[in-house]
Amino acid sequence: MVGTIETVAHPLAAVAAMVGAALVALAGLGVVRLEDLFARMHAATKASTLGLVLIGLAGALAIPAGAARIALAVAAVFVTAPAGAHLMARAAYRAEGVTVRLDGPDDLADLVDDPVWLEESD
Numbered sequence: 520m521v522g523t524i525e526t527v528a529h530p531l532a533a534v535a536a537m538v539g540a541a542l543v544a545l546a547g548l549g550v551v552r553l554e555d556l557f558a559r560m561h562a563a564t565k566a567s568t569l570g571l572v573l574i575g576l577a578g579a580l581a582i583p584a585g586a587a588r589i590a591l592a593v594a595a596v597f598v599t600a601p602a603g604a605h606l607m608a609r610a611a612y613r614a615e616g617v618t619v620r621l622d623g624p625d626d627l628a629d630l631v632d633d634p635v636w637l638e639e640s641d
Contacts, residue, residue: 532580539573542566555620556611564604571596 549562575593579586611617612627619625 528580532577535573535580536577539570539575539577542570542573546570556617557608557619560604560608560611564600568597568600 543566546562546566549566550559553559553562572593575589578589582589612619
């Protein structure tokens with residue numbers, strides 16, 4: 520029975536690792552090629568987070584004894600990378616000298632320019 524699981528797990532791990540590595544490479548390419556700061560941050564967090572999940576899955580399939588540690592590391596990055604990107608995006612939005620090019624309406628401008636909602640919570 521163990522031989523059957525290994526014959527399925529190793530090729531599946533190889534495919535997951537290759538797809539994950541391709542997503543991480545595409546995220547790096549997106550960071551280099553995209554023009555806007557926010558588009559670069561989107562590429563850096565979305566594709567690389569999914570790629571890391573696939574690489575972690577591959578590692579857990581290939582090394583079953585370390586699956587819990589791999590899952591913990593992937594969960595930590597899965598939670599912190601989007602949250603960090605969100606904080607950087609808000610800081611970049613408020614920073615001077617950073618051009619913001621939006622195709623639609625800027626709903627955040629009213630909140631940043633007139634933070635009345637902060638005073639109401641007191």
